[in-house]
Amino acid sequence: MKSFFKVFFGALLALFAFFFLIVIVLVGISSMSSDDEFAVEDSSVLHLTFDRPIVDRANESPLNFDFNTLQPIHQDGLNNILKQLDKAKVDERIEGIFLDLGSVSAGMATLQEVRDALVDFKESGKWIHAYSEMYSQGAYYLASTADEIYLQPEGMIDLRGLSADIMFMKGLLDKVGVEVQVIRPTNNRFKSAVEPFILDSMSEANEEQLSRILESIWSHIAVDISTSRGISLEQLNDAVNNLDSRNAERAIATQLITGERYRDEMMDSLEELTEVEDEEDLEMVSLSQYSRAKVSDYTDLEKKRADETVAVIYAAGGINSGSSDEEFIGSDDLSALIADARKDSSIKAVVLRVNSPGGSALASDVIWREMTLTKEVKPVVVSMGDVAASGGYYISCNADRIFASETTITGSIGVFGMIPNTEELNEEILGLNHDGVKTHAFSDIMDINRPLRSNEQAFWQEAVDNIYDDFTGKVASGRNVEQEYVNSIGQGRVWSGLDAKDNQLVDAHGGLEEAIAYAVESAELEDYRIINYPEKKDPLEQLISDMTGQTRIDVLKELSGSDMALYRKVKAYQDITSWSGIQ
Incomplete structure (x- = not known):
């Protein structure tokens, strides 16, 4: 048995050593390739597919892996897309842009910022x-x-308007014996x-706000769309109602498209535009390639x-106390960045780029405080x-100026607390009983194994009322x-960026570039540079961090055995019992 373990752990050590060596080699290769300048030929076409998820700021390391699937994670950063379009506008070697599209994975406001940049590119002629x-x-x-x-x-356009669908889980929670006790201000x-x-369906209030958001x-x-296509709003909405985009013939008739073509015919037209004889001579430059190109007439402010x-400080994800990660904004880390x-x-001005649905009220207040202190000494601008929304608006509300796209989702000035009661789940389904003793009236106030008592209900109600009053103040x-x-205009109501400006929740419509321009103007800067925060980790450091986080998940799965159903049940129970708190 000893020899078995010796061989086993020796092989395991060799495997880790080999993997580490491969990582070092990959880091070296990626470092060299990322610094190589890409040479753009004359009469080139910028070929944009947008076939990777678009996020505010991408992790561009080639060592960005999902260790569940062992597949690389590919993303495009909005900040980089905007920069490359701005650069291509003044690059005499770029003749035009070929949008070679299918499905684009991005939020609506992100799409709007990219679209606005494309319109700006066209204005260059x-x-x-x-x-x-x-x-x-x-x-x-x-x-x-x-x-x-x-x-x-034989293609189609999936142009059918907007809808919102919500999955209600009350029936499921009833079946598994979990009651979610909600405390929120009365209004x-x-x-x-x-x-x-x-609930089992939308409340009238939620139906009202969602309908207005979608309409807006x-x-x-x-x-x-109607402005770009030169058709009336009535024509466009009729085409959408009739699904006239369902085939090329109807899309042409309703002026949604110019015409129909096979791909080879599309390539022929690009050859004519660039005046080359065949497809082999057609110079197509991808976004990643163009990101490494230099343009003499363009100043890269980064x-x-x-x-x-x-x-420019990026804040993306839910808001929690503690440290930040790929999914959450940690109040410790973000407030420290703002304080620095x-x-x-x-640093003469700060732009906070917020992409957050909210989260912890306490964590939001920690970040708000640093925003307030910074505003006292230099311009602070928010780009939504x-x-x-909610905590995302909380950390934004005290900026000197707030920019949002018309399609941004914001507001949700409100608060709620959720405390699960798992008494029925424990006793009737799992066969677990709880009993205990305490020294004071509220010693067991966070006990989720029973329903709230009347004095605890009163305590939590006072807490959420106070937080809401503080938030609105x-x-x-x-x-x-x-x-x-x-x-x-609060009461937890969510607004589109279009309505938010009318309601004085934001100051101006615009994206990240407009927010930066305003910050530069406010600080009266002429010769300046832009630094993005948080600073990117070294690729090897990031890889090790990702592996460490993933290992914990993998170990949980192993402890649950080969039956993933057990792992999912354990995870679901953990999620339910972690709902307690004020958001």
């Missing part, structure tokens, strides 16, 4: 042509900017995040040398992404309006 075998709705929204839009003869009728746990966002999308700096930017005399102070007005 260069062309954009689009082609697809099947356009998703988001892909068509981008393609509608093109001078000419083509569809494969927070729009704070609908709790509804799937306590669609109205902006429709105006953009690589420029300058004494004065604008800090405040204390750094070379796809969503900046801070919004009123930051937005320079009366608290009573904030309460009238």
